[in-house]
Amino acid sequence: MTLRAGFSGHAGDFAYDVAIEAENELLVLYGHSGAGKTITLRTIAGLARPDAGTIEIGGRMVFDHASGIDEPPQRRRAGYVVQEVALFPHLTVERNVLIGVEDSGDARARWGQLRDALHLDGFDARRPHELSGGQQQRVALARALVRPVEVLLLDEPFSALDDALRADLRAELKRLQRDFGIPIVFVTHDLREAHLLADSVAVMDQGRVMQLGARDEVFQHPTERRVAELTGVRNLFEGHATGGRVIVDGLELALPANGVDGPVDLGIRSERCILRRFDPDDSPPGNCFVGRLVEELAFGNTHTLRFEPDGVGLRVEVEVAARPYEVLGVAGRDRWVIELPPEDLLVMPRK
């Protein structure tokens, strides 16, 4: 099964232009609220109509502006789960699940399977308000899958649940995805959740998909500054690259071998920076600079340190785990050598 969608439109003043594609995999639509994630799901489900473009679900064209195809949501074979309106409050679990299907043997058999897979035995006669939040989301998933759907669209389905429950549901979702062999599009604004769930990621901002690709590709090689920002790259500088080197605010660094020349955005994740003790008799090796520790935050097991390189205006944020922090003796010393390994530098040509 494949989902292919490329469309543009507007909702009030908000304009969107989206292109995504997913094979049998879990695609995470990641972005801040207002990025256009929900309207993207609603458009695929047939609940919002774009101004142009095409949507193909499981090889069927369900929307094609040019040829006038616009299947109603009832016929798109897209399961759709929204966290806030997961279940119909006035119906029992069983009625909720079976409301859209004829009371056929097939549907009952599928419900039986899903009931086992999602640990929902014995809940048939209960009302939604008698279930926990996690159980409600499980029933909503079962309901979306009890029909033979060809794509599953999930709009922040776990955002109201506590961490332990979310972890369970993520594992179950991954298993369901493998069992059913359909693409799942999962909307979240939680970077950690995107990391944990995604096979592939679409980073969205201001109605646009800025980058779409395999999870590690997107997180390790953002193609533009905004994607790097959104995916949690804390160190971002403007620089100029020539001949495998880049100059950032007077600081010269060696680049990974990718032959970029011209104006670039340079980024490095704070956990990728290496901290060394400063020794006044040694001159720092390549891609290192001496800097002063100007700010320090501790958050749980990690310490976030901010450094100002000598004679340069920029700041670099370095994340150090508690143990190296103690071994190095960060507390009490304020001059350090910070290394930015070339292979961890993100080089994004500036447009």
Add this chain to the structure above:
Amino acid sequence: MPSRNQWWILLPALFGVFFLLPLLGLVWFGLTDGDVASELRSSNTWDALRLSVLTATMTLMLAIVLGTPLAYLLAASEAGWARLTATLLDLPLVLPPVVSGIALLTVFGRRGYLGDPLADAGIGLSFTTAAVVIAQLFVAAPYYVRAAYAGFAAMDPRFEGVAYTLGLSRWRTFRTVTLPLVWPALAGGAVLCWARALGELGATLLFAGSLPGRTQTMPLAILSAFESSAGLAGAVSIAVILVAFALVLMLLLHRATTPSGAYR
């Protein structure tokens, strides 16, 4: 005695007494000075009561059939015309019923703008039960539409979206998802509408007249008794019957329209 920080209990108690006293006064007056028993034997009273129930019920039916789709449409639309229409619908709530009656006369009356075409079509509304229903509908239906509109507007429209993706048609979605979710609002509005129609006086008097058996509903019968030789005592006697009847019906209605199992 309420303790020092519960003195505010006296306010609702006072308010309750304020409502209860006139009703008790009415019943007491009716039972001592009036003649409820003879009114109960009068066919005039029974005709008026039957007409009141009939017209108020027909008004409610029309309000539901015509008003529910309108309220749904208004709640779903964000356009300017929808807000304007919603405001216009509130107008009969603030107009004196007499003004509503005059407004109806200018259009549907024998000398109204539609009087001649209606007469040509063989439809005469003066002194007919239909005119009573029209007057009540104009005055009372906004209570239902308003409540229904609020109910539809308060419902999360995403419930319907999810239902569509589950394969439910629009009509089935409306019946099995939307209606049950807004049911309390619709039922509340229906009770208000019916009650307002039952008590309608001004617009009916002007537009339909007060013809016993045809257009004389209970409020009109009470007014007519008040203006006759029976005077206050006669009016009160009929009023007591209306109060007793309305009380029983409201109790039944409340029981019928309160959802049995509370859900969230």
